[in-house]
Amino acid sequence: MKIVFYGAGNMASAIFEGLISSSLLNSHDIYLTNRSSENQLQDYQEKLNIRYSYDDIELLTDADYVFLATKPYDFDSLAERIKDKIQPGNHFISIMAGISINQIKTKLQTQNPIARIMPNTNAQVQQSVTGITFSESFDAGHKDELFKILNSFGTALEVEEDKLHQVTAITGSGPAFLYYMYEQYIKAATKMGLDKDHVDAAVRNLIIGTGHMLEASELEIEQLRENITSKGGTTKAGLDALKKYPVEDIFTDCLEQAIKRSKELAD
Numbered sequence: 128m129k130i131v132f133y134g135a136g137n138m139a140s141a142i143f144e145g146l147i148s149s150s151l152l153n154s155h156d157i158y159l160t161n162r163s164s165e166n167q168l169q170d171y172q173e174k175l176n177i178r179y180s181y182d183d184i185e186l187l188t189d190a191d192y193v194f195l196a197t198k199p200y201d202f203d204s205l206a207e208r209i210k211d212k213i214q215p216g217n218h219f220i221s222i223m224a225g226i227s228i229n230q231i232k233t234k235l236q237t238q239n240p241i242a243r244i245m246p247n248t249n250a251q252v253q254q255s256v257t258g259i260t261f262s263e264s265f266d267a268g269h270k271d272e273l274f275k276i277l278n279s280f281g282t283a284l285e286v287e288e289d290k291l292h293q294v295t296a297i298t299g300s301g302p303a304f305l306y307y308m309y310e311q312y313i314k315a316a317t318k319m320g321l322d323k324d325h326v327d328a329a330v331r332n333l334i335i336g337t338g339h340m341l342e343a344s345e346l347e348i349e350q351l352r353e354n355i356t357s358k359g360g361t362t363k364a365g366l367d368a369l370k371k372y373p374v375e376d377i378f379t380d381c382l383e384q385a386i387k388r389s390k391e392l393a394d
């Protein structure tokens with residue numbers, strides 16, 4: 128299998144590093160290119176043994192999957208670069224937020240199969256939640272193969288294309304929202320008289336441990352919370368204070384704003 132990444136930035140590297148760690152592919156199945164940061168590609172060649180090139184014919188010939196991994200506003204320049212060099216077997220996988228399958232088809236001037244995916248940076252530790260949607264021309268065999276690739280760095284879920292805005296907000300941007308919450312928790316915890324480094328380490332372990340509990344347990348999250356909330360106890364006192372604030376409304380606003388922005392970017 129040959130997989131090419133156009134763009135080797137934060138998200139692309141999370142995916143190809145995740146792919147290599149998963150052992151589904153070996154580094155020689157993967158090729159990288161970018162606009163001009165050749166030193167970055169040399170680093171990946173040295174560190175991960177991944178080849179790179181700026182020759183599009185060499186890259187696209189026999190490529191099964193071609194990841195479009197630039198920022199959305201750089202897609203026009205990427206499309207200009209490759210549109211005349213596309214090969215019949217190239218399946219395009221866009222990770223760009225907000226650019227529709229039709230826009231990709233039009234700019235690349237191609238009828239080749241196209242999928243859009245919305246991963247998150249947890250791909251780097253094989254824990255991405257990845258939304259995926261396919262163009263009609265994507266056949267079942269390639270869909271299965273792509274699911275295997277995506278599942279090697281997390282869990283992939285097929286959604287209708289117009290639902291990718293929600294996926295972008297909830298799980299694409301989601302890690303940043305959770306990091307922000309943890310930052311506030313750490314800031315508050317350091318006011319409680321413990322050393323900042325200890326608090327930071329303790330809260331990281333708290334988050335990791337809670338994640339493992341979610342993974343291991345079949346109980347609803349609400350039930351897990353109730354199981355540790357005794358009547359008249361400390362947890363109940365803290366939760367009562369928390370419930371004075373409109374936490375759900377805060378997250379509703381956060382997600383609505385992210386979805387709105389995703390739709391604006393698509394216009």
Ligand SMILES: NC(=O)c1ccc[n+]([C@@H]2O[C@H](COP(=O)([O-])OP(=O)(O)OC[C@H]3O[C@@H](n4cnc5c(N)ncnc54)[C@H](OP(=O)(O)O)[C@@H]3O)[C@@H](O)[C@H]2O)c1
Pocket residue numbers: 133134135136137138139160161162163164165196197198199201204205208222223224245246247248299300
């Ligand atoms: N970050 C996230 O959490 C996240 C989550 C889901 C989806 N996404 C999507 O992922 C995409 C990439 O985001 P990112 O954060 O990884 O961006 P990034 O770190 O800025 O990387 C962008 C890459 O695109 C390359 N590039 C730009 N123009 C190009 C061209 N004409 N031909 C080839 N390569 C070109 C850049 O090369 P140079 O370095 O040489 O300029 C760079 O390697 C975005 O569209 C975003 O919507 C991101």
